[in-house]
Amino acid sequence: METKHIRVLFFVTLMFLMFAHGHAKGLIRGKGCFKDSLADRVLPVLLFARGQNKMNWHDLNGSVINKCKEMAIKKNYKCFGIQYYGECWSGGEEACQSFKRLGQSSKCVCSSDQFSPFVPGTRCLGAVGKEFTNYVYEILD
Secondary structure, eight states: OHHHHHHHHHHHHHHHHHHHHHHHTTEEEEEEEEEOOSSSOSSOEEEEOGGGSOOOTTOHIIIIIHHHHHHHHHTTOSEEEEETTTEEEEOSTTHHHHTTTTOBOSOEEEGGGTTEEOOTTSOOTTEEEOTTEEEEEEEEO
16 A cells, blocks of 8 residues: 555656656746847847737737747757847857857846846846847756
8 A cells, every 4th residue: 555655656746847847948047138240140040030020019028038938949049139129049059158259238128127228137027139239048958
């Protein structure tokens, strides 16, 4: 009888861990605001442009950031950036290093806080970059 309970408990625990891990994939962490250049793209792959995506200006987190995250996950990319409020940029394995190449920028905003300027070290929901600026996110495993 005890063995049966242990097996059931083991099975339930295993199922919980599998479920929790599957839902944890796709958590993101903001890396900050970084410069980009038309002549030297730090994130070389455009996953979607502003005109290709139905943006909800009142919810860029849902309509842009999460969609970009999902597209990056499908391509097995670990980092992505939001530029010009609604463009989604990424790249291969090098993207998690290359985004820093041109240095930090002050041209990012917090879309969920009436597009107030992004200030490093403060909480900023829905952070996005302006023109030639990426707010970069890392996808956590």
